Amino acid sequence: NINHNEQISFKKLKKKNYWKGIQKNLLAYRYSTLITSILFIFGIYTIINNNLTRRISKRVFSILSKNMKIIIKFLSITIPTPVSFLILLFLNIIIQLISNFKFKFSSNIYLNDVSKLNETEIHCLFYPRTINDIEYLISKAKSQGRTISVRGQGHTMGGQTLPLRKSHQTNYVCDLKYMNHVEYDEYTKDVFVEAGATWTHVIHKLNLYGRSPVVMQSYCTFSVAGTISVNAHGITSDDAMVESVISIEYIDMNGRKGECSRESDRELFSLIIGGYGLFGIITRLRLKTVSNVKTSLEYIRLQVNFILNIIYL
Structure with missing residues (x-):
């Protein structure tokens, strides 16, 4: 009985893993799945509206009034398969092959x-x-x-x-360059930034709400997580970038997700900032923002003699 029950449990687990595998493949190859679904719908539409199909249907009904030999002979006629179904079958085969194929990377x-x-x-x-x-x-x-x-x-x-x-x-x-989503919280006036987002992404997002980063970089093409990982200084003030960081979401070496801040896991928070990614992979940051203020530069051109007179006075 124990072996029988174990066998049943194994079959259930295998079936469950099979459906999980299908779901994983659908998510991993969502574009192929979308194309496949469109082709499937197109195939159904082709069958319903195909003139050939209509003619065959009429012929079937006319043959039904005759003998069975004619019906059998007619059923043996090869009906052309819609091209969309052939493409559908081909894509499904490709998806299955890709999901089970082991890639071998070469060091080039x-x-x-x-x-x-x-x-x-x-x-x-x-x-x-x-x-x-x-x-x-x-x-x-x-x-x-x-x-x-x-x-x-x-x-x-x-x-x-x-x-x-x-x-x-x-x-x-x-x-991480493609993990670049930026989300602004209008209630707290904080901004949530994925690791690969650049300061250009952040500035453009905050500008829609009349806000700005607390500390700006000399270039906007740096990634936000990269700036925090080296604990870079700012150019618009004497503050370091860490001054604007509220919390950090990360994944550690064991693949576990976590979050740290000055109040929660302060030591790890200080290690990740300026840690060059050695203490965890930053996935998202919560940053403070300030009101967006337009700045301008004004200069006064003075004559040399005027300056010398002031000095000697």
């Missing part, structure tokens, strides 16, 4: 930073779009004994976002 990918002095060969480059993608990457790296380097916009000058050149064979690079 080279990355550099903005200095163009640190070209490094890496094993594989990932562009996560969601937190789940990062969790998957960490799990994959752990299972294969590989390390992960994190980069936003690659604006380091000394190769800090690149792996050690001697370890390129075992290194993954996680490029």
Whole structure:
């Protein structure tokens, strides 16, 4: 009985995993699924409105009044299959093949930073779009004994976002540039920024609400998480960027999600800021904002003699 029950449980688990696998494939290949659905609907529409189908239907009804031999002979006639159904079948086969195919990456990918002095060969480059993608990457790296380097916009000058050149064979690079969603909370007047968003993204979003970052950078093309990871200084004030950080959402080396701030897990909060990604991968930040004020520069041109007179006085 125990073996029988275990066998039943295994079958149920296998069936459950099968449906989970289908759901995962549908999400992973959502564009193919969308195209497949459109083609399926088009195929149904083709069948309903096909003149050939109408003629065949009329012929079937006329043959029904005759003998069975004619009916059998007619049923043996090959009816052309709509092209859309052939495409549908082909796409489904491709999706199944892709989901079960094991990719073998060759170490022929080279990355550099903005200095163009640190070209490094890496094993594989990932562009996560969601937190789940990062969790998957960490799990994959752990299972294969590989390390992960994190980069936003690659604006380091000394190769800090690149792996050690001697370890390129075992290194993954996680490029967060496509995780760039920015959300503004009108109630708290705080802004929530994904790690790969640049300050350009943040400024454009806040400008819609008459707000601005507390501290600005010299260039708007830096990623927000990259700025925090090096604890950069500001250009519009004497404050460091950390002054505007309320909380940090991250994923640790074990793939666990977490959040830290000055009030919660203060030590980790201080380590992640300026930690170059060594203490966790930043996924989202909550930042303070200030009123957006237009600034202008005005200068007065003075004659040299006038200045000398003032000095001697």
